[in-house]
Amino acid sequence: MRKTPSLTDQDIQLFRDAISGARPMAQDKITLTPPRSKKKSAIKTSESQPAASLFYFSDEYEGYQFDGSTVSYVQPGEDPHLAKNLKRGEFQPGVVLDLHGLSQHDAKHELAGLLDYCQQEHLNCACVVHGKGSGLLARRVPNWLIQHPNVRAFHTAPTHWGRDGALLVLLKTPDK
Template sequence: MTRKKPVSLADIHLFRDEIEGVKPLKQDKIQPKRLPSKKKRITANELHKQSQAEFFFSDQFHAHFDQDGPLKYTQPGADTHEVKRLRRGETPPDLILDLHGFNKEQAKMEIAALIRTALKNHFECVCIVHGIGSYVLKKAVPSWLVQHPSVLGFHQAPLEWGGKGALLVLLEQQH
């Protein structure tokens, strides 16, 4: 083990001369985030879902869709023919997520996890069953999906996959 050399008196004076006139910074009064109580501890998986949902999906953004026809979207530059295949039911979903009983925050986290899982497993199409109910998720889900960079498009599902209460989502495969 090596011993540290003692600091010379000249170095101490040089240091003091260099920092002369420097004022200390005021400490910000930002409180750290509180951890949930023991009853509501969040698991690492839930934290990851939450961070993914917050990163991709903003509640402030509201997409506008044609009110006359079925709910559909195609990412700019994506092949519209593939989205038409969703409408005709030619592309069956590899995964189905049923959001019945979920609130907005839970639904947002589950959709982020669904897309992450689908991309990880190289799935091309997923189905999100949002239901109709009070229209909360029916309005929010399409606006969230438009924001995700891996969503090439979506279309209202055919009756066999949920009709007006579901969306078939086409995902971009990453190589």
């Protein structure tokens, strides 16, 4: 352990003489904002709409067989090239939903809220980040999306939107 040398009276007086003409400075710094909370914020939609949308989401339905590779789906009757266009990044998502850390039940509610929000705001593309983790949400989210009538297509997101841990979803929008 290092011992700090004590100051002599002469050192203290020398310091006081050196700062004798000093005056306090005015505060000119920008105050820092507190860090953002890590708690996820939900999209505000009306209370009744997500509940109505949950009708489309059954946990028992297995319409999409997840094999661990690229996820791709186009609703029957839609242009079969939509998935390829999503893969290329030709559609830019207007909103991103991050499901990391949510339970299956909460993720289902958030996804329903996202789809309703996209309808209200006339957004035709969204990014759903489910993460890789245990793979539970990676398997469930495609099956939930297939059940919703407003989902036209979805595909594994391009690298800059999350790649294997995210989906780009193309939606039907109401006529303006």
